């Protein structure tokens with residue numbers, strides 16, 4: 001195995017600590033969550049969703065490579081959308097409607113628990129302050145996400161029929177988008193992390209991101225115990 005292959009294998013190895021394995025996520029996939037727990041997840045994840053464009057703007061602002069900035073900008077536009085009512089955030093709000101959350105309680109973030117706020121803020125701060133390649137590497141959880149997202153859509157359809165299926169568009173679109181984003185981010189990391197130090201920092205960034213996601217679910221799980 002050459003250096004680059006070993007580096008990629010090391011990054012992919014973080015799938016072992018990805019939030020797919022979290023007990024709350026496993027309970028969701030097995031149809032064992034109560035409506036209030038699903039609502040807790042969706043309302044809290046709004047805080048993550050709405051922080052993504054700011055996180056991506058931080059990566060862009062730290063990145064000296066024009067071609068990477070141009071491509072990364074697409075991620076920001078994806079979530080914010082070209083106009084009101086379009087884009088990833090708008091689709092997430094439709095999921096909020098579908099699970100029975102009121103718009104005001106989502107937008108006012110009254111359900112967002114401190115642990116989720118801490119974890120998500122840590123992700124944004126990390127991307128503001130770390131080397132730009134580490135910021136890119138921290139997005140690589142998206143390598144592991146597509147399989148989980150398609151399982152989640154299937155579980156929602158099967159076990160939670162009270163959720164309006166139109167609300168699942170967010171995840172259906174992400175199943176297509178996430179692999180594209182992840183393969184570009186991996187290409188960038190393989191190209192620009194060209195020293196042992198940069199590679200170690202990229203691995204550390206991906207571990208931190210897995211811990212951010214895991215901590216979010218810890219906090220949600222604790223707050224919404226039936």
Ligand SMILES: O=C(O)c1cc(C(=O)O)c2c(n1)C(=O)C(=O)c1cc(C(=O)O)[nH]c1-2
Nearest residue numbers: 052138139140141142144145148149174213
């Ligand atoms: O539903 C999921 O399990 C899941 C996971 C992740 C992830 O692993 O970071 C993202 C998303 N969804 C997602 O929808 C998304 O837009 C996204 C952006 C990013 C990122 O770090 O830039 N991760 C994720």
